[in-house]
Amino acid sequence: MHKEELLVVTPYPQADMELLAGKYDLHVLSQSPQPERLLAELAPRLRVLATNGESGASAQLIDALPRLEIIVSYGVGVDAIDLAHAAAKGIRVTNTPDVLTGDVADLGIALMLAAARDVARCDALTRAGQWGQAQIPLTTRVFGKRLGIIGLGRVGRAVARRAEAFDMQVHYHDKLRFDDVPYRYVGGMAELAAGVDFLMVCAAADQMPRGAIGREVFDALGADGFLINIARGSIIDEPALLACLERRGIRGAALDVFWNEPAIDPRFLALPNVLLQPHRASATVETRAAMARLVRDNLDAFFSGSALPTEFTMHLARA
Template identity: 40%
Template sequence: MSTPENHSVLQVGPLKTSLEQTLSESYGASLLPEDPSERAEFLSSHGARITAVVTSGRTGVDEELMSALPNLGAIVNFGVGYDTTDVDAAAARGVGVSNTPDVLTDCVADTAVGLTIDVMRGFSASDRYVRAGKWPASGNFPLTHQVSNRSVGIIGLGRIGSAIAKRLSAFGCAISYHNRTEKADVPYAYVSSPVELARRVDVLVIAAAGGSGTQRLVDAEVIEALGPSGYLVNIARGSVVDETALVAALVEGRLAGAGLDVFADEPNVPEALMGLDNVVLLPHVGSGTVETRAAMEALTLRNLDEFLASGRLITPVVEPAVAVTG
């Protein structure tokens, strides 16, 4: 397809290669320069013609960039997380924001379960043990811990949290959860605070959305409540956990282990975690399958197409204020 003449699309930050190619070839999208002086020159010359931005949770759009795009109507986000975009500023300006929910739920939930099994059973550590030639030299790998029939707490019982709960219920796990509000018609026990939830469970899984409202929600007190026999799994956002407190607890043996797909300052991972066999580290691959990323790309383009055609979005988290006519 081709973009209507009175619309202009801007790519902000790196995206999936095929999506970048489609944006460039089919929509005539420009790429926002990274160099500050080049960026300022681009925005001064072209900012007024931009009506739609395509970005991801890795980069997002802040209020300063919105200010430089006076005719911006929509921010189309590749991914379910959009905490790097200032949604309050977008809403105040009448700028719509969309994301790609649902299509990545299964893969992220699978990742959470995989991390839980891996960190509790020590599979990655066992693999390293074999590869290092330690099995014949040192004997059997140390015993680990059972996953089935354990108590699991989930922080954030949204789409992904619910999918995790469903999977771990099949393992015979007793599920409880903390949410901003108690959910009706779910078979899981509601706990009113993260601290109390951590105190009750063997495994604490973080599935809450990122953003200012959940910044360091899992703090030193929560980690302390989980305790030296507890495991923490995070597939949400690194910002939801006080990473300094988490690292200290792991290094000092005040936490049994952690499975982490997200970090506070990606792609940088705390050096202190690198040598710990009771920590599984993944490079933010929760939705990283061919099938899911293709579905995310398709939904991103559907949102962009719908905005360019009608001024609406397919999966809005903030509705555009004014319809755009092509």
């Protein structure tokens, strides 16, 4: 029986690759010893490209596949896909929204708590046998404090609901002002930062320029403030953040995303006032299974000529 061909930019988890291999003839670009030769071989016939939020699909890759009709992405973020180029060529794009919202919000709250209570450093001191020997500074509470959220989309709202359980005052900044939430809207990011204790970035990267959150925001957050980023590293002006952390311009940061992942700036590693995570916000068994299922559902719909379950459109793009 003939199998449709599928080019996978970077392999998905093994179990998901096995499920795809049962239905499609798979080619994995990142594992090919001669990727350019593979693209040239597939170019006359390949219709479908499967990628993820980190690998995306560049204009160069899209141009290498002139018969490409659809890009299916394992992840909600589409900033690594050249959407304008795809649209100009009539190529449809799908992602996997909604199913990862709760896990990403959970990690945002976890990072906020861990940064405020210095969980990682206290764990390290205890493991090193320094309990009772080292002087451990007092930390700060979370409950009752002020949380600022940049981007009140799916994830931002999920974070806000969780923060309410901690009796936090929730303020937000977004391109839109929403009438269906009780939270305080603030018109600028620096103004938002100046009025909160914790600033959490939840915005969609495709709707914000690279380095949009920089020194002005960090200075407004101030020496007692914490920054948490569970969106995309590109949104933050990373050199400005590093300089701010080095001079203790803010109290601390908790980051799940960075520029140049996974080869992050080594200056982060030497800083005691930053908590680092390897882009793991959606990395639970349950969510990754749901994401993979959506990828398969979109593929099934495409090949059967049905409506795509989660076709990405700019006016619906909310992180």
